Amino acid sequence: MAEAPEIIHTDDEVVLHAEKVSKIYPGTKALDEVSFDVYKGKVNVLIGENGAGKSTLMKIIAGIEQESGGELFMGGEKVHFDNIVQARARGIGIIHQELSLFPNLNVYQNIFMAREKTKNKIGLDNEQHIELTKKILARLEHPIDPMTIIGDLRVGQQQMIEIARNLIADDLKILIMDEPTSSLSEQEVQVLFKIMRELMADGISIVYISHRLEEIMQIGDYVTILRDGKFVASAAVKDIDVSWIVKKMVGTKKSYPQRKEKIDWSKRETVLEVRDLCLPKKGGGWLLDHVNFELKRGEILGIYGLMGAGRTEVFECIMGLRPEHTGDILINGEKIEIKNVSEQIQNGFAWVPEDRQREGLVQTMDIGKNISLASLKSYAKGILLNSAEEEAAVDQNIKDIHIKVADKRLPILSLSGGNQQKCVIGKGLLTKPKIMLLDEPSRGIDIGAKTDVFEIMNHYADEGLSLLVVSSELEEIEAIADRIIVLSNGIKTADMVKEEVTQDKLVMASYKGHTKAGRES
Amino acid sequence: MADLKKSQDNTKLIMMLLKGRTLIVLGLLVIFFSLATPNFLSANTMLLLAKHVALYGILAIGMTYVIITGGIDLSVGAVVGLAGMVAGGMIQKGLTFESMGVTVYCSVPLVILAAILVGAIVGLLNGAIITRFGVAPFIATLGTMYIARGFAMLHSNGATYSAITGHEALGNVGFTFFGGRIAGIPVGAIILVVIALIAGFLLTKTTFGWHIFAIGGNEKAAKLSGVKVDKVKILVYIFSGICAAIVGIITAAQLEASHPASGETWEMNAIAAAVLGGTSMMGGIGTIGGTIVGAFVIGVISDGMVMCGVSEFWQMIIKGLVIIVAVIIDQFQRKMEAKMALQARNESKNE
Structure with a gap:
């Protein structure tokens, strides 16, 4: 089991303290009695795998979500935020991971949205808005015209506006930054760090979430690590190194059904080959940058990587949702022309999307119809549905x-x-696929169901189905996959067979695409 | 334990009442009006009612398809007018080909076909605009509504084609058959029954029907499951257009005249009937049976109040209230269903 959480000893003043905060969503516990300190005038880093609960904790502190249990304290006084306005009144600002700007409005309108300055309490004082906007942008070293429409700005510039928006609150005490650098260039990152140091000098505390470990070592003061919604460890950054963080993030082993069979893959035929898959990013750069891999019959190939590394995009390209991609996709050695999803299903692909509610289920339909939806055509003569045949297939599937x-x-x-x-998954299997793409198949389901899902995957792989599995959970992907490739920032940074895989290697590779060396390799 | 069982039985009963609410309302309305006006329950009144209901009932069937996909079709009323004008014009004026200097009078089946084709074309246009250019259905069909109405007016410069009975000599008599009766039953009502049966069958027994439900329930999931979303949507709007054209033919035949403004605001009656019948404006939920009952509720309110001597203006107010109350109850039902689903889920967890 995990060792006792380490406690930091320091003289720094705590500006906000979260005591055993929990957040329960229907079916899952996103946060489980997590305690967290925000030190005054310091960069407090929060780190953990996808789904560790970092963003949830931040949303509670910023008043976007409300805690299901536990308490928040500021200056020794118990506080609770019903909404973001109450949190803001206490001097807490947040910069979201996904930008939350209004692309249709201009720069100053965005910055002063919901905190407008007025003349005689009625008319908008736009002159003051413009003047203050100019001042704040000059301070951020981004002199953008306040009248520019946000949608016309580059993502990096938009990020600056997002920061500016929080800075105009004059009583800002805590600024939460959820992966602020993910879309910034190296130069912009340095500007951001300079601004952060200035803010700290003014006594403002920063809560910083990032996946870039080297950045944390550069800018962070304190680091707290979460895993599976639980507190794991915290430390002062000067006392630790990157490998300590990785070790804590990874944690101890859980047991999942392992792939056991020893198969000589070199003798198996290749069913799917992806060559030089590239996908351009809006506004420059690549979501996928010359990705190559192949998949054998009956193989489970894991794709590991951080959020935004390009994993889902691989699936979207294969299924025909990204017509702008370049590169070749070959089935059984033959290049295929990808047109649309229904044709790809006929080509033998099945897809289990990441977001079950938004992309997987039709909520208004019953269980049986959800299962048979993708294969309905095979139970029909002409347009007439053979209900008996359909029901038999669904029943068999439910049993299988x-x-x-x-x-x-x-x-x-x-x-x-x-x-x-x-x-x-059953819906996909009923189309009798040869290749199945599963995107985070174990997300948001309990441990028992996870084991079931892995057993299904094992079983069908043994019967000759080839599977591509995206997962953010190290133990899971290590257990289920015959081979794992790692994507980082759209680049394939590792390709290892089961025997070579260690969790440290996976984590290291998943950050590699963000470093300069990784980008050039 | 017994209490739990009892409360479950109660919820079941409430659900049953909720699901059958439109039918219950229809029953109550019929009882009310038969008490208020002695002639209401007569065969004659009922047949007249069926004749009226047939018109927006058929429109509402097409509308139900569209609404289940999560869309809306505002153009149906205008298509009623346009199809009627096309049919009436072909019978009275014939088709003149100026280059050859001839005027052709078509037989009635060809006239019917042409009118239906016009409806299908408007539907195709709706579907194409919505799927190819990503225009919101409300806007796309608002546009085609004006266009279709404009063409209907242009057809005769706003005038009415009257007495469209055709001439024996021209071989185009028989159009008024659609406004007549067979064995005392209005032909329109018979057509309503036929279309309702076909539409109900298509919706529940074919892949096409289930794809309609899937698109309205979760378009993205449907697409990722291989449903040809665009194709299905286009077909649905074509179906709605054809339904509207059929109504146009029946209306013109009943009046023995084509008026370019006929069918104005009928799309609203069609939407109201579908919604009263439990079709969800969010898409994914609806039945043809429910829509027919909804159409009858509207018909009974209109006809009943006319017989009671209630002014047309009060009729509007009452119709509006009925629709709003129906949708409020609908929301209540959805919430209850969600609650029951959650309950079932928690129970399965405890096992």
């Missing part, structure tokens, strides 16, 4: 993959998350 269903005519939302996920 052990979906716990009282009655397949019940609404899909009456199932637990795990069984919903099995329905999405």
Whole structure:
């Protein structure tokens, strides 16, 4: 088990203290009694894998979400924020991971949205808005015309506006930055760090979430590590190094059904080959940068990487949702022309998307129909549906993959998350695919269902189905995959067979694409 | 334990009442009006009611398809007018080909076909604009509504084609059949029944029907499941256009005249009937049976109040209130269903 959490000893003043904060969503516990200190005038780094609960904790502190348990203290006084306005009144500002600007409005309108200056309490004082905007942007070394429409700015510039927006609050005490550098250039990052140092000199505390470990070593003062919604460790940055962070993030092993078979893959035929897959990013750069890989019959190939590393984009290219991609995709050695999803399903692909609710299920339809949706055509003569045949296939499917269903005519939302996920997988399997793409198949489901899902994957792989699996969870991907490739910043940074895989190697490779050396390699 | 069972039985009963609410309302309305006006329950009144209901009932069937996909079709009323004008014009004026200097009078089946084709073309246009150019259905069909109405007016410069009975000598008599009766039953009502049966069958027993539900329930998931979203949507708007054209033919035949303004605001009655019948404006939910009952509720309110001597203006107010109350109850039902689903989910967890 994990060693006892380490406590920091320091003389720095705590400006905000979170005591055993929990957040429960239906079906999952996103945060489990996490305590967290924000030190005055310091950079307090929060780090952890995807889904560790970093963003949830920040949203609670910023008043966007409300805690299900635990307490927040500021200056020894208990506080609670029902909304973002209350948090802001206490001097807490947040810069979101996904930009939350209004692309249709101009710079000063964005900066002063919901904190407008007025003349005689009615008319907008736009002269003052413009003047203050100019002042703040000059301080950020980004003299952008206040009248520019946000949508016309580069992403990096938009990030600066997002920061400027928080700086105009004159009583800012805590500024939360959720991956602010993910879209900035190296030069912009340095400007940002300079600004952060200035803010700290003014006594403003910064809470900083980043996936770039080297940045944390450069700018951070304190680091707190979360895993699976739980507090793992915290330390002063001067006392630790990158490998300490990686070790804490990874944690101890859980047991998942392992791939056991020893197969000589070199003798197996290649069913899918991806060559030089490139996907341009809006506003320059690449979401995918010359990615190459191949998939054998009956193989489970894991794709590991951080959020935004380009994993889902690989699937989107293969399924025909990204017509702007370049590069070749070959099935059984033959190059295919990718047109649309329905054709790709006929070509033998099945896709289990990442977001079950938004992309996987039709909430208004019952369980049975959700399962048969993708394969309906195969139960039809002409346009007439053969209900008996359809029901038999659905029943067999429910039995095959052990979906716990009282009655397949019940609404899909009456199932637990795990069984919903099995329905999405079952829907894919009913199309009799040769290659199945699973994007985070274990997200938001409990441990028992996870094991079931992995057993399904193992079983069908043994029967000759080839699987591509995206996962952010190290233990899982290590257990389930025969081979793992790592994507980082759109670049393939590692390709290792099961025997070579260690969690440290995976984590290191997942950051490699962000460093200069990684980009050039 | 017993309490739990009882409360579950209660929820089941409430759900049953909620699901059958439109039918219950229809029953109550019929009882009310038969008490208020002695003639209401007569065969004659009922047949007249069926004749009226047939018109927006058929429109509402097409509208139900569209609304289940998550769209809306505002152009149907205008298509009623346009299809009627095309049919009436072909019978009265014939088709003149100036280059050859001839005027051709078509037989009634060809006239019907032409009118239906016009409806299908407007539907195709709607579907194409919505799917190819990503225009919101409300806007796209608002546009085609004006266009179709404009063409209807242009067809005769705003005048009415009257007495469109055709001439024996020209071989184009028989159009008024659609406004007549067979064995005392209005032909329109018979057509309504036929279309309702076909539409209900298509919706529940074919892949096409289930794809309609899937698109309205979650378009993205449907697309990722291989449903040809664009194709299905285009077909649905074509179907709605054809329904509207059929109504145009029946209307013209009933009046024995084509008026370019006929069908104005009928799209609203069609939407109201679909919504009263439990079709969700969010898409993904709806039945043809429900829509037909909804159409009858509107019909009974209109006809019943006319017989009671209630002014047309009060009719509007009452219709509006009925629609709003129906949708409020609909929301209530959805919330309850969600609650029950959550309950079932928690119970399965405890097992």
